[in-house]
Amino acid sequence: MQPPTLWDWETGQKVVLASIERPENCAWVEEPTVSPDGERVAVLASLEAGGFTALVNGEPWENSFDKVWQPRFSPDGRFTAIVQRDGMWTVAVDGQPWEENFDYVWNTQFSARGDVVAACIQSGGEYGVCADGQPWENLFANGSQPTLTADGKSAALVVQTASLKPADLDAFQAGVFSVAVNGQAWDATFVNCWTPEFDAQGAHVAAQVRTTLYDYTIAVDGRIWSESYDCMWEPRFNPATGKVVAPVRAKGAWGLAQDGQIIWEPVFAQCWHQVISQDGRNIAAIVAPAFGEFTVAVNAKPWSIRFPEVTDLVIGRGGERVAALGNKENAEWRVLVDGRTWPGVWDMAWRPVIGPDGAHVAVKVEKNGRQSLLVDGRPYPREFDRLCDPVFSPDGAKLLIRAIDKGACVRIVADVAQA
Amino acid sequence: MGIQDRLIEDVGLRRGVSRLTPEKIETVVRSVMASEAGARLKAYSETCMRCGMCAKGCHFALSHPDDPSYTPAAKVAQTMGVLLKTGGRVDPGTFYGIAQLAYTECNLCKRCVHYCPIGIDTGFIMSMVRRICHKLGVTPQYIQDTAHSHSTTFNQMWVKDDEWIDTLQWQEDEARDEFPGLRIPLDKEGAEIYYSVIAPEPKFRTQLIYQAAAIFNAAGVDWTMPSQPGWDNSDMCMFTGDFEMMGRLKRRHFESA
Amino acid sequence: MNAAYQFVTGPLAWAAWGIFLLGSAWRLVAMYRLARKKDASAIAYMSWGYSLRSIVNWLIPFNALGWRKNPAMTIATFAFHVCLIATPVFLVAHVMLWDQAFGVRYATIPDAAADGMTMLVIAACLFFAGRRLAMPDVRAITTPKDWFALAIVLAPFLTGFLAYHQAIDYDTMIVLHVVTGEIMLAAIPFTRLSHMVFAVFTRAYMGSEFGGVRHARDW
Amino acid sequence: MKRSLPILLAVALVAALSQAALSQENIKSLAPEAFGKLTRPPARFNHDQHNEKAGLTDCVVCHHGGSDGKIDRSASTEGTPCAECHKVKPAGRSTGLMNAYHKQCIGCHKARGKGPLACGQCHKR
Incomplete structure (x- = not known):
């Protein structure tokens, strides 16, 4: 329950839980989840006596429930799960359920610091969001694709503003979808809305919309761009300028548009997953210069390396580092950093993690069923049964390794320089 | 015998066709041809020798043994063939039949590929016809709902x-x-x-x-x-x-x- | 007569071969460029192995499903295509002409065999024509283009056969034979006969799609 | 020597004529034995009629000499069977027997714009 600056960054290893084996009173336990600071490990457990609970560092919650699912640690280290009692669902935070109950709850979300916990709710066939136990006042005929502002004060949801009779083509194409922010839907409705996204301050929302079956564009706070496109992907706000950048398809090829103006000429067979540095100066995206050949383009310039697939693109805060993964049909994974391929081919690799100052990159990888880390391209000298994503210390000098190995949950803090 | 002799009523097709004009059909057909139809369609439409061997590969044709308008090649002729020959300038009534055929009398199973010596992909051609239908808003009600x-x-x-x-x-x-x-x-x-x-x-x-x-x-x-x-x-x-x-x-x- | 014969075997022959070879090459190049531009997804799945697998399996009579379900057509079309190509290529009289003109000599087939093969081609053409008239499902899809293609192919064999046997008027027949043969050559890139140029690629693509994407056979 | 010349000429003439009498006068078609079994009917060719019609008086026009595939029209070879020089299966650059006939006849016909060119015009059934 503390920000990363206050975590234990003393170099060394600590055993958080000696055994993640099933305790005697449990019929089974599910897969362990480790807290962001690595100090706690939680599992959902089916009790021999009936019902479910969670064990956090081996200690059961005070409460048990009829059902428990979606175990997630909040960024501040609280353990949450969605729980059911007497047929009604809610969210339990460290074992304490919200007072409000709903017909269904899913999609737990957190603010950046973790102080706000929110989830999608369905109550009496109506849909909305509930944050810290406070449900929206207005609910909707349907709701999906929730997103939360960084401070957790606002939530947005794609909502259906009117119910549809079965197979009513006219009503659907007239547009019954919109985006609701804190229960208030935009005035405008669309044929479809997808991937709402807040700006850094949480003041504006942009979403992809389809105004007819054929015209795709971006709506910001309900107002659409003047241009429409053959197709598009998720918008992102430039953190520095507040402008909205989205991949668009025009004349049969993909590029990037910003506030309705093309900023990357549409020359790619595909372009998506754009990321923008904090200063707003560098934009990178996964692109396909030719069919079936993917790479990363930084400021519209594609890297020379090509792979059948490229995923998990990340950019450093300052934009000085760009990293992604390449693979061939979900095998032969490689780590790509700044246009170069790190040595080594892996059965699987996970989203690269760039240190806060951009100096270092760490990536979790797996080979022959054993997981390990690559730090700046060097393999970490130890392998584990399972790893969580690595975390850099706020000053970027230390690396937190959260691992499960030989039945124990361990927490290792390593010097990046020596890792 | 042909598609125009067996039109059925569908809310989606009727609704779509009611908003069409020959000019609109022509515009969309031309734009799809210009932007999406490529070498495959061209080669298929040119090299089909009309040998009729595909008839034995199509369950629609086999279940209508007395009606030759159900064979794959005949279905292509009645849809893409018409659009290619006319440059897309067809009246909405004709287009109703084209859409009905493309959506309800070929389910893109590609079984006919096993019967065509040249390897003409009728399913692909029908997908292109459906693509044009979609662009014109002429799709059967229930599939459009899905x-x-x-x-x-x-x-x-x-x-x-x-x-x-x-x-x-x-x-x-x-x-x-x-x-x-x-x-x-x-x-x-x-x-x-x-x-x-x-x-x-x-x-x-x-x-x-x-x-x-x-x-x-x-x-x-x-x-x-x-x-x-x-x-x-x-x-x-x-x-x-x-x-x-x-x-x-x-x-x-x-x-x- | 001499002037006519010299014209059809001289400038016209050069023109016919030129149209056939350059026309086919141009059509292939144009088609490839079109495919690069608009069928990138198809090109991406092209595979030598699956292409050859499909082509070979379709070159074996009664091997592909389509052949097995259309036995008469299979016999006719295989006999037709083999004789259509082998007869003119290996005919003694044609090889003589290559030899005279360019000193090129290669294997030939006996005239009696060539005569029989020519009759097979003519018979196959009649069979194809008969199908177009008698079978409702074939008749329904037959267009003037198909009759045109059939006529173009039949003509040089019919005239060649008559010329060889010196029936009717030989002098006219031999000129007709040369001209119809040249029409056939020149027509290959631009009519239904272009399947000679493209079929190998359409078959190869289908083989690649079924082999590489669906993991299935296409025969 | 002067007296012997007419005798020699006479002998040569007799020899030539006797050979010609054996061949030329009877020639109705060209079918040298060297070909063996014939593919086509022999080309019909009446030597004297042809020459009369074509106005040919100089034998060397057809009965040429030469070597290495090059025709030498200064050396007459009348009386020598074509097959003697032109083998059915030619070696080196020399012309084969069939091409010798074909090129000789057709080439001349083409050049003069008269006479048969196509196969069946000579190889009549």
Whole structure:
């Protein structure tokens, strides 16, 4: 329950839980989840006596429930799960359920610091969001694709503003979808809305919309761009300028548009997953210069390396580092950093993690069923049964390794320089 | 005999055709031809020798032995053939028949490929016809409704986000009576098998999910199912000709995996 | 007569071969460029192995499903295509002409065999024509283009046969034979006969799609 | 020597004529034995009629000499069977027997714009 600056960054290893084996009173336990600071490990457990609970560092919650699912640690280290009692669902935070109950709850979300916990709710066939136990006042005929502002004060949801009779083509194409922010839907409705996204301050929302079956564009706070496109992907706000950048398809090829103006000429067979540095100066995206050949383009310039697939693109805060993964049909994974391929081919690799100052990159990888880390391209000298994503210390000098190995949950803090 | 002799009433086709003019049809046909139709369509339309061998490969033709207008080559002639010959300038009434044929008398099974010495892909040609139909807004009502569902829920049966998870948990519960300790693991990272279904399973045939879970449980394999939309591996937009939505669905499905 | 014969075997022959070879090459290049531009997804799945697998399997009579379900057509079309190509290529009289003109000599087939093969081609053409008239499902899809293609192919064999046997008026027949043969050559890139140029690629693509994407056979 | 010249000429003439009498006067078609079994009917060719019609008086126009595939029209070879020089299966650059006939006849016909060119015009059934 503390920000990363206050975590234990003393170099060394600590055993958080000696055994993640099933305790005697449990019929089974599910897969362990480790807290962001690595100090706690939680599992959902089916009790021999009936019902479910969670064990956090081996200690059961005070409460048990009829059902428990979606175990997630909040960024501040609280353990949450969605729980059911007497047929009604809610969210339990460290074992304490919200007072409000709903017909269904899913999609737990957190603010950046973790102080706000929110989830999608369905109550009496109506849909909305509930944050810290406070449900929206207005609910909707349907709701999906929730997103939360960084401070957790606002939530947005794609909502259906009117119910549809079965197979009513006219009503659907007239547009019954919109985006609701804190229960208030935009005035405008669309044929479809997808991937709402807040700006850094949480003041504006942009979403992809389809105004007819054929015209795709971006709506910001309900107002659409003047241009429409053959197709598009998720918008992102430039953190520095507040402008909205989205991949668009025009004349049969993909590029990037910003506030309705093309900023990357549409020359790619595909372009998506754009990321923008904090200063707003560098934009990178996964692109396909030719069919079936993917790479990363930084400021519209594609890297020379090509792979059948490229995923998990990340950019450093300052934009000085760009990293992604390449693979061939979900095998032969490689780590790509700044246009170069790190040595080594892996059965699987996970989203690269760039240190806060951009100096270092760490990536979790797996080979022959054993997981390990690559730090700046060097393999970490130890392998584990399972790893969580690595975390850099706020000053970027230390690396937190959260691992499960030989039945124990361990927490290792390593010097990046020596890792 | 031909498609115009067997028109049926469909709300979707009628609605779409009522808004067409020959000029509009021509414009859209020309734009699709210019932007999307390539060498494959050209080669197919040119080299078909009209030998008629494909007739024996098509269940529509086999079930109408007395009506030669159901053979694959005849169906191409009545749809894409007409559009190519006229440059797309056909009257809306004719287009009704073209759309009806493309959607209801060829289900793109590509069985005729096994009968064509040259390797002409009638299914592909029909998809191009459907693409033009979609662009003109002339699609049968129920398939269009599934396309609408896909665009909204990423599954074809309007299964809402919560209904999906609820259904899985219900089936998990049911199955536990028979197989204590059975699980349908949701979003389990690193699982070996990602099990995806089509929307009619949660909607109408939930026992199929139960049965799959029972098999996975008995086999002791490491599997998972997604809790998020994208779990439906079907794609009716591909069948309506809405290739933009098709791409969106495919991406969602793969990224969910 | 001499002037006519010299014209059809001289400038016209050069023109016919030129149209056939350059026309086919141009059509292939144009088609490839079009495919690069608009069929990138198809090109991406092209595979040598699956292409050859499909082509070989379709070159074996009664091997593919389509052949098995259309036995008469299979016999006719295989006999037709083999004789159509082998007869003119290996005919003694034609090889003589290559030899005279360019000093090129190669294997020939006996005239009696060539005569029989020519009759096979003519018979196959009649069979194809008969199908177009008698079978409702074939008649329904037959267009003037198909009759045109059939006529173009039949003509040089019919005239060649008559010329060889010196029936009717030999002098006219031999000129007709040369001209119809040249029409056939020149027509290959631009009519239904272009399947000679493209079929190998359409078949190869189908083989690649079924082999590489569907993991299935396409025969 | 002067007296012997007419005798020699006479002898040569007799020899030539006797050979010609054996061949030329009877020639109705060209079918040298060297070909063996014939593929086509022999080309019909009446030597004297042809020459009369074509106005040919100089034998060397057809009965040429030469070597290495090069025709030498200064050396007459009348009386020598074509097959003697032109082998059915030619070696080196020399012309084969069939091409010798074909090129000789057709070439001349082409050049003069008269006479048969196509196969069946000579190889009549």
